Amino acid sequence: MLIFYGVVFVLFGLLGWWVHVHPVLSIDVTITREFQENQTPWLKFLMEAVSYQGYHLWMAIGLILLAAIVFWLVDLRLEAVTVIASAVVSALINGLVKIIVDRPRPNSHLVEIIQGAGGPSFPSGHVMSYVAYWGLLFTFGIILFRGARWWRIALIAISALIVILVGPSRIYLGDHWASDVLGAYMIGGALLGITLWVYLQLKERGALAPRKQLSWYRHARSWRSPLAKE
Numbered sequence: 001m002l003i004f005y006g007v008v009f010v011l012f013g014l015l016g017w018w019v020h021v022h023p024v025l026s027i028d029v030t031i032t033r034e035f036q037e038n039q040t041p042w043l044k045f046l047m048e049a050v051s052y053q054g055y056h057l058w059m060a061i062g063l064i065l066l067a068a069i070v071f072w073l074v075d076l077r078l079e080a081v082t083v084i085a086s087a088v089v090s091a092l093i094n095g096l097v098k099i100i101v102d103r104p105r106p107n108s109h110l111v112e113i114i115q116g117a118g119g120p121s122f123p124s125g126h127v128m129s130y131v132a133y134w135g136l137l138f139t140f141g142i143i144l145f146r147g148a149r150w151w152r153i154a155l156i157a158i159s160a161l162i163v164i165l166v167g168p169s170r171i172y173l174g175d176h177w178a179s180d181v182l183g184a185y186m187i188g189g190a191l192l193g194i195t196l197w198v199y200l201q202l203k204e205r206g207a208l209a210p211r212k213q214l215s216w217y218r219h220a221r222s223w224r225s226p227l228a229k230e
Helices: 002-021 026-035 041-055 057-073 077-101 125-143 150-172 178-204 215-221
Strands: none
Touching (some): 041 057, 041 125, 057 077, 057 125, 150 178
16 A cells, blocks of 8 residues: 555656646646536536535535534544544645645636636645545445445435545636646545544554444444454
């Protein structure tokens, strides 16, 4: 796994260097124009809705705190801390890389700017933050609980759908180039993988272990943890 993550970081670094030297790529322009050919109202509404969270800091912070509070209240303290830590680390790395690469955002001379934002373009902050938050919730939905309960299915399905759609939405709205989105998925996915590795290591060592087992949580899991000792 270390080799895999190393390769991902190297490829991400090369992509960042390339778009720093060549801020406008013809393939990026072509992809955005292809995405924007369909201007039907329902598609525009969907793309704007998917990106809405990332445009409003209060909403993004609110969702992170909500998830952390819910986990803490049901005595999943390590999960609560992990949600916050994942979001903070992702935001810090995104801000640092944006400053270093300093790539301009798409402009109206090349593509249509349906909904724009300020600041450098690479990598997409929306994509990185969504992977850090919704990607983590998706994973927790899989590894923490078992069964076909509606809330578990809803958590997994909604989280996966949002992570998948946020990338295309950034391109469609003209706020990012496709290479910005690709880079964000690369670094965001790698950070999520590292976060989960650290989380599982801490969980195996009993860090912030549940002080009690609530009945609903015990029944929701109803499985033997792969980390349990024989």
